[in-house]
Amino acid sequence: MPPIDQITAFVSANPVETIIISVISLVLLVLAFFALRALIRLFRRWAAGRPTEDVLTIVAASIATGVSAQGMWRFSGDVLGFDGPLRLLLFAFIEVAVITSAVRARRNMRENYSAGIDGLAVWVLTSLSAVLSSMDARSVAEAVFRLAAPLVAAWLWERGMAIERVRITGRGRINWRLTPERVLVRIGLAEASDRTASEVDAHRRLTRVALAAKRVRALREAGASDRKLRVAMAKLDKAMDQAVEYTGLAVDEKRQEALLSQIGALYNTSALIDLAPPVPWAPEPEPPAPPALPAPTAPTIAELIDDEEEDIPAEPAPPVDTAQRAAQLRAARQYWDQQIARKYVPRAADIAQEVGIPLMVAKEWRALWKLEPQAYALIEAAFREHGIVDTGTFPAIEVPERARVLVVNGSAPGSAAHDS
Template sequence: MPTFEEITAFVNQQPLATAVIALLGLAGLVLAFLVIRVTWKAAVWLFARYVAPRPIEDVLTIAAASIATGVSAQGMWRFSEDVLGLDGPLRLLLFAFIEIAIITSAVRARRNMRENFSAGIDGIAVWALTCLTAVLSSMDARSLPEAVFRLAAPLVAAWLWERGMAIERHRIRGTGRINWRLTPERALVRLGLAEVSDRTTSEVDAHRRLTRVALAAKRAKALREGGASDRKMRHALAKLDKAMDQAVEHTGLAVDPARQEALLAQIAALYNTSALIDADPRVPWEPEADHHPVPARPALPPALAELVNDEDEDVEVLDTTPQVVSTAERAAQIRAAREFWDRQIAKGIVPRTVDIAQEIGIPLSTAREYRALWKLEPQAHAIIEALYQQHGIVDTGAFPAIGADGRVLTKH
């Protein structure tokens, strides 16, 4: 590098050449500034157009796949010289033909995914060409670690491409990945080492102990009904007694109503398994699937039947003479009757016709008219249906209501 004195002497001796060099340097700086500016704008545009809209994992996938492809291309560069004997421009033109084919197949596979929802033959070509370039690159390796590295690099690039395609396939088709039948979770569940649900250890243990009690009770019942010998019965009862002792000790069965109900539910299910053969499940594709025959109404107890058969007209009312009331009085009676009706419905009781008539002091015919309209409302209709389903009580307008404690109420 010339010293400052040498530069000063050159300027003094060659002023014209110095001016030309200065102008050329200034033009070069301007040109470099313009090139840097254009390059920066192009980079910003490319980033905003192709990088920013993509998720970060896609960007990292493309970067890693590009590096792996470069490693594979470097291996093919050496392979073309050492094995094929290519040199100069011919080597530069031909060394990376497989990598270019891989990129072309990957682009075509992505287009097929967007248009036909499947990578098609191009997806298979990506893996085939990747394996080919990996094998060729490793064949010119000078050591075993280098061979393994050159084998792994293209396969890593193909794997990253495959994962990107899987994400895009899920995004386009809206479907998830396949569910493998053989997984570590399924194997552990099959061996009994893992639990399917998210129950705690205590819940699982309590369920198993209650199940042992139910199964032991079923076996003892079956032996007794089958006329088993005393020895078998003693063994079955001893097993049942032992299972019950363990359940009471470890599950809190004696004081836990939920566990008691669970045990009774299991016993009920096990005792009535023979009823499954007579089950008549509904088949939705059969003709007239919505048709359900009305079940026969069960016979009522004598006390209830006597109350149901009583006619409203047989009940003594405070005033049986026809009433002539004004519009205002009639409106007041309707409001009073409606308030009484709503109070009784809130208690779970459907008032009888005679109840309304006696409470408000109106004729039976008027009370029957009000009740006929109000009993069709959803809440009252639900109570009437529950009375029929649970107690077999038919609504005749004079049927007894059922209180919250289950007692039959002949009047409010």
């Protein structure tokens, strides 16, 4: 007899029992509905403040734990012989222990920034559950599946803990030496710095020019044959043509200076063996005290007047090439830094005489350099302590014409003001 006919016959034979069963079933369905709705609300409230990946991790780990518990259910019945309530109470004790250890490990992570022994217990108990479940499998495929399910749950828990660890401590557990980024940088497919593609290409072309120039120079000094010199010169001309075309070398002063710096470093490689670098752990020698200068006389005071105030027509600077101008700029800057270290702000005339450049060029450079913090502090200290004023761009302080004297070489400002 079909099941529907059996149900119809039972209802016809037992109408009272059918009504009671229907009412009880309806009540159970209503209770199940409200319970399910409460669980859904509770889950939404729990997942409201959590990232999506954390929620998915917990859901997937719960499913894998359920698969593992089903395997333990069969193991407790088939192998251990548990039945009835005893089987219901004892079959999932390992899964409960795994969940308990996972909760304790998360608490340890939040309080002590480490999962501790509970994190190790999660993996041990998970492996034990996987082995026991697979021992009651009926086929190899089922054994592999029951081995994989608990390990998947443990792996998802571990990934959730890693996210929690990074969120709390701000760092991962370990910095791998072999990563995809490092491999790509090693084989030359990625850039280690944040340079753009155009900057990398320009640097490579300039380096190619510098190496070609070094090659030609080495062949010429070694007395190579004309054929080798012609080949090397052809490579140098080709590299230079490409650098001018693709890097803007003819108009970009920064890249011109970069090329000169590379050539200077390559040409003077042998000078490295004669260097005497300072010992990093040796005590720093005290700088010698500057010699005392005699009190300035009236003509000396006239010489100390800031050369920016002197209305002397400057001759136009003769044209120089870029390499010579860069060398002059480096020499002037080195002299300026040395004098600033000695607490002395040199005049433009001093810079022009020391480096051998026109006075107008020295004035332009000095007008920029005296705005730097160290020179600014020296000039401001001279003004605050002795009333000595550096005219021009800095500092903008109006004083009487007779007081327009800049004393920056350590002479007695009191006597200078008196003589002026």
